[in-house]
Amino acid sequence: MALSFPPSGARRRRTDQRRSPIRRPAHTLVPSKSRLVVVWSVLMFGMALLTLNLLRIQIFQASMLQERAKGQQMISTNAAMPRRPIVDRTNNVLAIDRPVYTLFVHPSMFSKEKEAIAAALSPLVNQPAIELLQRFDTGETGVRIADLLTENAASSINRLQLDGMDLVEEQQRLYPQQDLFANVIGYVNQDRQGQAGVELSLEKLLQRPKGAMQLNRSGDGSIIPINLPEDFLKKDEQRLKLTVDSQLQRASHSILKQQLEAYSAKRGAVLVMDVQDGSLITMASEPSYDANKYYEASPESRKDWILSDLYEPGSTFKPVNVAIALESGAAQPTDMFYDEGAIKVGGWTIQNNDFESQGGRGNLSIADILKYSSNVGMVHLMHKLQAGLYYGWLERLGLDEETGIDLPAESAGQSKGYEQFTESPIEPATTAFGQGLSLTPLKLLQLHSTIANGGKLIVPHVVQGLYSPEGELQWQPPRPQPRQIFSPQTTRADAENDGGSGH
Amino acid sequence: MTAALRPDIPDRRSARRTAYRSSTLPNLSPPEPRRSLSDHGFDREPQARPVPRVTALPQPRPVPAWLKLLIRVQQGSTVMTLLLMGTVLAIYGWTVLTQQRWGYEYRRWGALQKHEQQLMATNEVLKNQMAQQAEMPKAGLVAPSPSNMIFLAPAALRPPVPPDIEASTPALLPNRPLGY
Numbered sequence: 226m227a228l229s230f231p232p233s234g235a236r237r238r239r240t241d242q243r244r245s246p247i248r249r250p251a252h253t254l255v256p257s258k259s260r261l262v263v264v265w266s267v268l269m270f271g272m273a274l275l276t277l278n279l280l281r282i283q284i285f286q287a288s289m290l291q292e293r294a295k296g297q298q299m300i301s302t303n304a305a306m307p308r309r310p311i312v313d314r315t316n317n318v319l320a321i322d323r324p325v326y327t328l329f330v331h332p333s334m335f336s337k338e339k340e341a342i343a344a345a346l347s348p349l350v351n352q353p354a355i356e357l358l359q360r361f362d363t364g365e366t367g368v369r370i371a372d373l374l375t376e377n378a379a380s381s382i383n384r385l386q387l388d389g390m391d392l393v394e395e396q397q398r399l400y401p402q403q404d405l406f407a408n409v410i411g412y413v414n415q416d417r418q419g420q421a422g423v424e425l426s427l428e429k430l431l432q433r434p435k436g437a438m439q440l441n442r443s444g445d446g447s448i449i450p451i452n453l454p455e456d457f458l459k460k461d462e463q464r465l466k467l468t469v470d471s472q473l474q475r476a477s478h479s480i481l482k483q484q485l486e487a488y489s490a491k492r493g494a495v496l497v498m499d500v501q502d503g504s505l506i507t508m509a510s511e512p513s514y515d516a517n518k519y520y521e522a523s524p525e526s527r528k529d530w531i532l533s534d535l536y537e538p539g540s541t542f543k544p545v546n547v548a549i550a551l552e553s554g555a556a557q558p559t560d561m562f563y564d565e566g567a568i569k570v571g572g573w574t575i576q577n578n579d580f581e582s583q584g585g586r587g588n589l590s591i592a593d594i595l596k597y598s599s600n601v602g603m604v605h606l607m608h609k610l611q612a613g614l615y616y617g618w619l620e621r622l623g624l625d626e627e628t629g630i631d632l633p634a635e636s637a638g639q640s641k642g643y644e645q646f647t648e649s650p651i652e653p654a655t656t657a658f659g660q661g662l663s664l665t666p667l668k669l670l671q672l673h674s675t676i677a678n679g680g681k682l683i684v685p686h687v688v689q690g691l692y693s694p695e696g697e698l699q700w701q702p703p704r705p706q707p708r709q710i711f712s713p714q715t716t717r718a719d720a721e722n723d724g725g726s727g728h
Numbered sequence: 729m730t731a732a733l734r735p736d737i738p739d740r741r742s743a744r745r746t747a748y749r750s751s752t753l754p755n756l757s758p759p760e761p762r763r764s765l766s767d768h769g770f771d772r773e774p775q776a777r778p779v780p781r782v783t784a785l786p787q788p789r790p791v792p793a794w795l796k797l798l799i800r801v802q803q804g805s806t807v808m809t810l811l812l813m814g815t816v817l818a819i820y821g822w823t824v825l826t827q828q829r830w831g832y833e834y835r836r837w838g839a840l841q842k843h844e845q846q847l848m849a850t851n852e853v854l855k856n857q858m859a860q861q862a863e864m865p866k867a868g869l870v871a872p873s874p875s876n877m878i879f880l881a882p883a884a885l886r887p888p889v890p891p892d893i894e895a896s897t898p899a900l901l902p903n904r905p906l907g908y
Contacts, residue, residue: 324842376846401852444742460841476871479863610802687767 259457299662300442306433307396310464311410314506314689316696317471319604320424320516325397326379331366334389345385346370349378373397385590398424400516405474408510408529409467409632409687420519421527423467423688426633430691430700433461446633463699466689468504473497477509485511494531494666500674503683503707505630535663540578540598542659545672546607547591549618552680552715555610556724560586562605564597570604571651575603592722596721600658607657612647615656621683621710624662628671629684631702638664676719680711 282290307322328350335342341358350357350371362369374382379392398413400406411422419425438457441449477495485493497507508530514522528534552554566585567576575585577600586597594602607615619640627635640662646652655661664672667685675682690701711719862869870876 310848317855318848321845321849321852323849378843399853400850401849401856403856443827443831447828448834449827450830450834475859479871532790
């Protein structure tokens, strides 16, 4: 429209026509100052309002709005990075993170009726609709409805497209083998802190080093690839590989369970170790617990007693003593010892296990001593070695030291002090058949492995290292060099003699 | 809607004329109206024939080089501006598009990773379940033991057979095409 008429134009024209015979041009605009002023002031008023609003937004509310915009555009991904998976030597997964969701609802934002929402949610969160309705009424926003929802349940809830739903992603540690490796791997608590086993001892390594990040987000919620951290797309997919073997562990476990039942034993363990490098292939112990439900297990069963509990090794210590006697030169492999069946040492009587039934066995070779597990024979054998030297050998074996395994809460063995050991003759005598000292099952395994591997004191371990998904070694824990304790000749002679210790 | 005023129409002719004059002969001094009338033959009254005088139209002054240059520069820069605008729009569009694509692919990547993780976890859980089922007595499976294995004694070494060199030499084929 090119022209606007004043509203009274038509009427005025009519009166004009009546008043004057001369026809005036119909569309002439009468310049009106007041109209100009009105229009001008309306425009000016509008402009003033706009300016004021501009001032308000740009100056007075600027900081608040900037913050709000930043809150919308920036997201900080401090979200828990998944912990590294733990795999066994054949790449079976022993521990892995999986995403779980916590559902919060905000009833004030509901766009449907509460009843309908409760009915829709009920099967997905496994809660009766009535209960959900009651929960909805407990708060306006942020009502926690369900924890540990699976990915499937979460996507089903998302597909409902309901307003006022808030799914928060978290990571949950899953131990697919349940109780099989609980003593080795341990578990993580609610705060995702390792509490036992490898999860605790290698906590730093398992947590992935990706700190808080600030990312730009576009309107639809996707990340804008601007100012991204350099290693944003570099995904660290290394996994922690252990030396254990799932299959062997499982077989050991089931046999162990059978044996425990057969002997109505309280606990038992099966340890399989590669004696050359100290890698533990099986570390089965009973009673065990389901690492996924560690909170249901008693603290006693959560303890890895293979490492932490001391016991008297008894006759199982005899081969170690034989190795000491041979290595020190106190005895020769061909020596014979007279077994009376029972002797008195320092006022104490020492007798064989089977003295009641067998009596004295007479002359025995070292092999026979081990075969019959003769206590008296062992006392005679170790008596040839001076008590002080004997003590020195026990110290070299590190009896009261830890093995240095890469698992937490290991206990050191206990043995008598030097004074006591050398002054009272009963001490070396009882030590000869494994009494009067205590050590962990793992320490005994370490000592026995010296006989099997040519005299080296190796450090038992369960961690192989960090491996890439392609199977390349990326990191290996530093390990001390094995100490040579016995000569290979000694250990060979000892191994040939060892026919049946441990009765 | 357009509303046309009907005012007193000005003399278009003279307006055009003056416009014509002022546009084509900007540098001429305004001639006397009489002559101009006679020039156009409006005046019917015969008068003394004017001496036909041909006045040379002034040559248009040659455009100075700097002006030409400036005009060229202007034309060139206009073209450049248009091209640049087009390029800028294209680049901007491309960046927006790539960002969108990136975001889409990134989301997809995240989803795939999540699925991979889920698959691994499910796979291991199933493996464990199967192993547990196999351990059950009614499963009818037995753990491998030496008693239920078949051991084969290695066969005695066979006497070495000397290779027949002559027989193994193939008869040479004639080196010619066989198809025709």
